[in-house]
Every structure is written in structure tokens, then in C-alpha cells.
Amino acid sequence: MKCAEAGNMSNGRFSHLLRGVWLLWLWQAVFVSGTGSKLWEVPTTSFTSSSNLSESRQWEHDCQYRHLQEGVRITADIPPRLDGTWVSTRCEVRPGPEFLTRSYTFHPSRHFQALQHYYTDSGCEDPAYSLIIRGKLRLRQASWITRGATDAEHHLSKVGIVVHSPAAKQRLASRLPPACVGSTLGRLMPGKLFELYNTRAGRGCLAALGFSMMEMEVIRVETQHHSHGRKVQELFLGDIHTDWTQRTQYRPTGYQQPLQNAMHHIHPCPMCALVYRSTEQRPPVLHRSPAAHLSLTGRWVSQRCETRPNILFLTRDFIFDPDQHAWEGIYRHYSDPICSQPTFTLRASGHYAQGNPSVKISGATEFVFKVTQVRVTAEEESTAKLLNGSKPGKCGRAGGWEVGMEQDLTPTAGCNLLGIKLPHKEFELFKTELDHRKHPLLFIGERPTDGSSPDRPQRRPTSFQAPMVLCSGGETHPSHRYGFNSKQVQLAVSGADRLAQLVLLVLGCVLLSWSCVY
DSSP: OOOHHTOOOSSHHHHHHHHHHHHHHHHHHHHHHOOOOEEEEESSSSOOSSSSSOOOOOOOOOOHHHHHHTTTTEEEESSSSOOOOEEEOOOETTTTTTEEEEEEETTTTSEEEEEEEEESTTSSSSEEEEEEEEEEEEEEEOOSSSTTOOEEEEEEEEEEEEEOOOHHHHHHHHHHHHHHHHHGGGGTTTOEEEEEEEEEEEEEEHHHHOOGGGGGGEEEEEEEEEEEGGEEEEEBOOOOOGGGGGGGTTOOOOOOOOOOEEEEEOOHHHHHHHHOOOOOOOSOOOOOOOOOOOOOOOEEESOOEEEETEEEEEEEEEETTTTTTTTEEEEESSSTSOOSEEEEEEEEEEEEEEEEEOOSSSTOOOEEEEEEEEEEOOOOHHHHHHHTTTTTTTSSSSSSOTTTOOOOOOOTTTTTTEEESSSSEEEEEEEEETTTSSSSEEEEEEEEEOOOOOOSGOOHHHHHHHOOOEETOOOOOOOHOOOOOOTOSSSSOSSHHHHHHHHHHHHHHHHHOOOOOO
């Protein structure tokens, strides 16, 4: 149902949902207005009142964030300091799928130069074409939509393209409209720079490529302060819409995977040097990442406080038992970008079935998940009040929501207020890699930007969320702890964070007049 249609509903679950979310947002807005009106003031209590602000994470789960606790302090500057070159640390996967590496350079004059190298393969070993983008960036104020981020405006001056093979030129021709093929690709030779756009020309060919630099509209820079004075700086830019038709107009509210400062990056990082030295004529050819056998056994946890589109901050904690195909996911949701102010916790469980290798992304595997049980814990009073506004029999025990008390939603077949329906099936995509320390990483399919569900095979993700790490001290047998029954349907769900996303997605529709699905 579109937002306009949902707006006509009265005395229904949507009105309760909207009222509760609006009150939560209004409370945050009142808090912001009470803290002052400085241009760079950020709406969170975790920041000081100085113009050069910093924050520090306080992680409470010893296994989940052990690697960040080992002498590492993380700060975020407001406004962000961008001067320098920022590079990809791995072959990036965007929805589509698209495979690319990025190298962005920012100058004190506010001008920037961005290099985007596109590839035919998920290992970034076969370059197809490169884009060189020049423009100007103006930082604005701290974002009211994505807390902890800075809003910005970008203006493009030139966009050039270099194709790297006749085959790549032919593939581009199949994607572009006839006008672009005739006027552009007809004169394009491999290895030669051709100008696709300047301030006097239109953007028709850029749009046909799905090209957009709207990622520059939301910016965050984090600095990891390691022991012995070493530091790592990461640049978070806006997320890319999972729907190709929406990506050129979409104003991001979440982040892509971060770029790292070329001078302050994780060591060793051989890819960093390759990307840093690249040019539009010489794209980096990456070394194949160490192979990692897809084994889900054990406990996988978030590496950081994660940001999702539509004002979501969360951490994920998964346990898999391949022997019984059992699975449980714990999604801890917060109201701030350092995950220090909990709002509610969602615990989902069920079973899963492993499918075939992906034909779209080499090394990835298809899965089908079905959640059979969901438990929710309200972590703050406003969330408990919102849930207590649900109709009897529609969201746990009516009027029984209390802060810190977990409720099982299985008896009510989910929760209409949260958009939870049980049982629920999703079509997923998993991939594993080894990081620079040869530690396993787990990539799980990216959630749809509009808050909908990949409930059909054709809606299976084509890109990934932030990688999770294998927790060496975690439990590896969820069936012993949570009483899984192997005779249940051999399926589960890996994307339960979208259940909470539906709540805050409504707010985005109201504030920004975006289209959404309820």
C-alpha cells in the first residue's frame, strides 16, 4: 500500500503506528531544540558542545565487540575532515549487481575528484570501464534524518569515461539508449578518455548508466585510535538504492561500506595501494581474496554499530547450527549512531535451507529462510507505550508490554503494529571471505531500501550488508540453548531487521514524501 493510500486509513493499525513513531521523532526533535542551535550541533547526548566534536563507543557485549575493545577508541568529527584520498579496501558489490572500486580525493578548496572503476566480475579482476568525476562539495549542517551524519551538497563539473576493452564497449552499448550509443560510444576507443558530461551538456547518458553521486549528500568520518598511536580513518558515504529505477533520485539515509584514508588504513591492505595508484586509464586489478569455505557454524556478530536507511541503528548477533539447519538472530536497535541508547531488541529464530551457487555473484550462495518465532523486548518506555497501543490479539499480550520484559509474538502470529507476520519466508544470499588477518567474514544480503521483503526469488538481494565476524568465544549449538526442533520446516529468515525498519520507514514517508510500501 502506498503512503498516500495508508494516509486515508483511520482507527486502524497504521494510525497507531504513525502516532507512536511521530511521538518518538517529536521527542527527539524537542531534545535537539533544547540543546542549542549551533550549525554543527548534532542531535544526541553523546556529543559535547564544541565545534569539533568526538564520540566514543561503549560496547557492552564482550564477545560481540572484543576486537574493538582491545585498545581501540573511535571518534567522529563534526564537521567531517575530508582532505586527502579515500580508497576501497575490497571489491565492492552494489545492487544490480555492480562490481567496483572507488578512489575519492578531496581538496581544501572543496573540489573533489572521484574515480570509479567498474568490473565484470565479483573479484574486480576484469575491468570494464572507469569513470572520472570532478565537482565541488559543500558541507551543510548535522543531519536531522541520519543522526551522526553531516548533510552536504555536491555539484558536478565533468564526468569522463574510459572503456578498457572492445567487449566492455559492446556491453555498454546494450545498456545505453540509441542517442548515447551514436553520439558517445561511436567515438569511444578503449583506453581513451571521453567526456560524458560537463556543465553545458545534459545528463541523459549518465542516467542511462544508473550513475549518481547522491552518495555525497550524507557524510560521516570515523577515526579508530589504536594503541601505539596508530589510527585508521573511514569515510562513510550515502547508501545506494536497491531498486535500479530509484537510485539516481534517491537521497540516502544510510551508508555504503566505508572507504579508508589512504594514509591511515588497516594494515596490511595490499588493495589500498593498488586502488590509490590507479588512474582512469590504469584501473586496479585486484588480487583474488583468500577462498573461504561457506561454513555457517558458530556465532557471527557485527563489527560496528550499523546504520540502515530510514533512521535505523542496530547490531546483529547470529547463531547457526548447520546440523539441524537451525538459526537464531538477535537484532539490538538503538536511537543513536554509536549504539548506546537502546530502543528495543528483536530475537528471531527458525530454520533455513541452502540452495545453489549464485549465478549473479561468484562465490555467493542462495538460501531460503523462514522465521517461526519472534520475541521482542522494549528497552525504553516510549517503545513499550507504542506496543501497548496495539489491538488485543494482534501484538503479543495486550497491555502487557513493560521495559526489559521479553514477549513472544508467536501466539498472535506476529505483530501487526511492527509489520511482523509469522511464519515468514525470505530468499537470501550469503558469501564468506577472509579478512586481512585471515579471519572469516560473513556477508548477508542487503535489505531492500524501501523496507519491503525479499519474499520472492526474483527479489533476492544482489548486494550485501556490512560483513560480520566469527566470534571465537561464541556458542555453536543454538539447538541446545533455544530448543530448536529439527522436524520443523527446514527454513528460517536472515533479514529480521527489516521488521523494525517498517516502523521507522513510515516516518521517512511523512517527512520526505517518499513512496513506500506498508
